[in-house]
Amino acid sequence: TSPPQNTPASESAANEEKIPSEYKSALNKAKSYSDVMHMSMVGIYNQLVSEYGEKFSVEAAQYAIDNVEAAWNANALAKAEDYSSSMHMSMKGIYDQLISENGENFTEEEAQYAVDNVEADWNANALAKAKDYQESMNMSPSAIHDQLTSEYGEQFTEEEADYAIANLG
16 A cells, blocks of 8 residues: 555645744734734835834744735725825825835835725815814915925815815805
């Protein structure tokens, strides 16, 4: 008779035992960051290896990234929805935040998917920002319009800023 062959299940179990516990811990953290905080691949990796974060080895972090089951587009979309609903950001502002290396670190494709699919009322967001500027900084409508449309400010479209100013009250 021939010797017993490893079945895929027993190979998987054998491989599972060979995985260092640090790698398993990094993978569990990566899953949590993806599922709960909707972070990007690069964002999770950076958090895992950061001396101010999880302090995992680069090998453990890479294992985690290679093995985490994450829907990166869905994570980007969740972040976009949060930025729209809680911070009333513009489409361009959200896109820039999603791709920024100082922000969320999503790919351009993931960020584009997010802004293409986010359920947002950009006019309402512009109006909410305009009211914030009016109430907290006592800015004139003209100055608010400039801030709303500035590439260094809120990055709303002219039409969205016009709507906001027209409806400030």
